[in-house]
Amino acid sequence: MTQLDTVPDVQLDPAQADDGDPHRLGRKRDHSRDPEILDAALAVLSESGYDAMTMDMVAARAKAGKATLYRRWPSKAELVVEAVACMKQGMSSLESAPDTGTLRGDLVALIRPHSMEESARKMQVMGGLVSMLSRDPQLADAVNAAITEPRARLNRMLIERAIARGEVRADADIDTIAHITPSMTAYRTLVQRKPVDRDFLIGLIDGVVLPALGLPAGRS
Amino acid sequence: MTQLDTVPDVQLDPAQADDGDPHRLGRKRDHSRDPEILDAALAVLSESGYDAMTMDMVAARAKAGKATLYRRWPSKAELVVEAVACMKQGMSSLESAPDTGTLRGDLVALIRPHSMEESARKMQVMGGLVSMLSRDPQLADAVNAAITEPRARLNRMLIERAIARGEVRADADIDTIAHITPSMTAYRTLVQRKPVDRDFLIGLIDGVVLPALGLPAGRS
DNA sequence: CATATACGGAACTGACCAGTTCCGGATCTG
DNA sequence: CAGATCCGGAACTGGTCAGTTCCGTATATG
Numbered sequence: 001m002t003q004l005d006t007v008p009d010v011q012l013d014p015a016q017a018d019d020g021d022p023h024r025l026g027r028k029r030d031h032s033r034d035p036e037i038l039d040a041a042l043a044v045l046s047e048s049g050y051d052a053m054t055m056d057m058v059a060a061r062a063k064a065g066k067a068t069l070y071r072r073w074p075s076k077a078e079l080v081v082e083a084v085a086c087m088k089q090g091m092s093s094l095e096s097a098p099d100t101g102t103l104r105g106d107l108v109a110l111i112r113p114h115s116m117e118e119s120a121r122k123m124q125v126m127g128g129l130v131s132m133l134s135r136d137p138q139l140a141d142a143v144n145a146a147i148t149e150p151r152a153r154l155n156r157m158l159i160e161r162a163i164a165r166g167e168v169r170a171d172a173d174i175d176t177i178a179h180i181t182p183s184m185t186a187y188r189t190l191v192q193r194k195p196v197d198r199d200f201l202i203g204l205i206d207g208v209v210l211p212a213l214g215l216p217a218g219r220s
Numbered sequence: 221m222t223q224l225d226t227v228p229d230v231q232l233d234p235a236q237a238d239d240g241d242p243h244r245l246g247r248k249r250d251h252s253r254d255p256e257i258l259d260a261a262l263a264v265l266s267e268s269g270y271d272a273m274t275m276d277m278v279a280a281r282a283k284a285g286k287a288t289l290y291r292r293w294p295s296k297a298e299l300v301v302e303a304v305a306c307m308k309q310g311m312s313s314l315e316s317a318p319d320t321g322t323l324r325g326d327l328v329a330l331i332r333p334h335s336m337e338e339s340a341r342k343m344q345v346m347g348g349l350v351s352m353l354s355r356d357p358q359l360a361d362a363v364n365a366a367i368t369e370p371r372a373r374l375n376r377m378l379i380e381r382a383i384a385r386g387e388v389r390a391d392a393d394i395d396t397i398a399h400i401t402p403s404m405t406a407y408r409t410l411v412q413r414k415p416v417d418r419d420f421l422i423g424l425i426d427g428v429v430l431p432a433l434g435l436p437a438g439r440s
Numbered sequence: 441c442a443t444a445t446a447c448g449g450a451a452c453t454g455a456c457c458a459g460t461t462c463c464g465g466a467t468c469t470g
Numbered sequence: 471c472a473g474a475t476c477c478g479g480a481a482c483t484g485g486t487c488a489g490t491t492c493c494g495t496a497t498a499t500g
Contacts, residue, residue: 274456274457274458275457275458275459276457276458286458286459286460287459287460287461287462290458290459290460294459295458295459296458296459
């Protein structure tokens with residue numbers, strides 16, 4: 001992302017130990033256009049869903065030839081799996097988790113324009129894949145690892161920190177509670193088709209999440 | 221629809237005022253096989269999703285000819301809309317709502333094998349349609365009226381009855397709370413692909429719904 | 441400049457599917 | 471039994487799309 005390649009050699013490419021091979025003369029580097037293509041795939045996916053997405057759409061969006069797509073991925077399904085897998089570039093561990101001292105403060109601090117935008121994008125992609133999840137376990141794993149789990153894990157960690165602090169009750173069902181906001185955000189976006197705005201999220205935190213943890217329901 | 225005709229030949233068929241027409245001799249009744257076809261459509265829909273569902277699949281499942289489908293519905297989209305619309309044959313108003321005296325009793329009483337089965341089927345159908353909801357507003361309305369709304373409305377009514385009883389706090393966000401179980405059930409079924417069993421639902425009621433209404437979180 | 445590589449783009453193939461047409465048989469009416 | 475109607479099934483049409491092949495070009499190397 002934002003590769004201002006002043007030096008035209010190294011790329012973010014793993015498994016590239018064949019530098020000593022003497023046969024390759026003129027070459028441009030292997031998977032240099034992967035990011036654009038994967039981004040285009042996610043964009044089309046979020047707009048059209050898996051079945052309505054065509055390889056021509058992806059190629060056109062990425063300004064690439066369809067042949068280039070098939071040089072790199074053997075099928076549409078595997079392109080989509082990799083596109084989804086490469087999507088987990090959001091916050092997931094405690095590095096970006098703000099530590100405000102209270103659970104409510106932490107949860108509210110996560111409501112930022114950028115994170116809401118990223119979440120909305122992930123929701124749209126997930127919605128386009130829902131009907132495939134039962135047919136393609138590999139895709140289901142990728143969706144889980146890239147979209148479902150990171151958000152739930154972050155919630156879990158914040159709750160556990162609050163428990164360690166003695167702020168909330170320790171006998172609650174943390175896993176269920178960590179899934180309240182993802183579940184209700186997904187439902188609201190994909191099924192009810194209503195906007196997920198700051199007021200909705202604050203209402204969820206104060207009216208559902210914190211009460212479930214034994215904290216008073218009032219907005220403090 | 222005020223015509224309670226004591227004559228014992230009525231069929232559940234609207235727009236059938238041509239009884240005086242003398243031309244029709246041998247005939248079998250118009251849409252006699254509609255229910256089987258709509259059921260077949262729902263079955264295929266829940267297994268394959270909208271895009272992967274073919275009219276041949278529906279016809280084969282209903283043991284009907286594809287021509288019969290097109291004699292009755294002008295397109296695949298309209299068949300699906302009607303199939304979804306004819307799905308709301310579950311409990312929705314307070315007729316089947318058990319009145320146990322407490323909100324927890326009412327909510328737990330709704331957990332029966334039959335209702336869980338019906339709910340699971342609706343969830344699968346909804347999952348097969350999610351990616352279409354943004355493309356077909358008419359379908360989105362049908363899904364909302366037949367699947368989304370009935371369950372939420374029932375929850376709302378039970379909560380309002382509990383408020384009228386003075387059992388729970390009156391200042392909670394009823395609409396949000398009424399959507400907790402639908403949202404988290406849908407998420408668990410379609411995204412997490414975990415079973416929605418009695419324990420999960422009881423945990424949701426005791427650990428999330430009742431606390432959000434100001435009731436103690438313990439399982440009473 | 442010569443060479444080798446990978447690219448974008450366009451044309452092609454084969455399968456699949458929505459929607460249509462046609463036909464033989466079943467069913468009801470009189 | 472004769473006549474009319476509707477059904478299931480099979481064949482057909484036209485369009486779309488995954489995946490393939492080919493070609494002219496750009497670029498980097500030496």
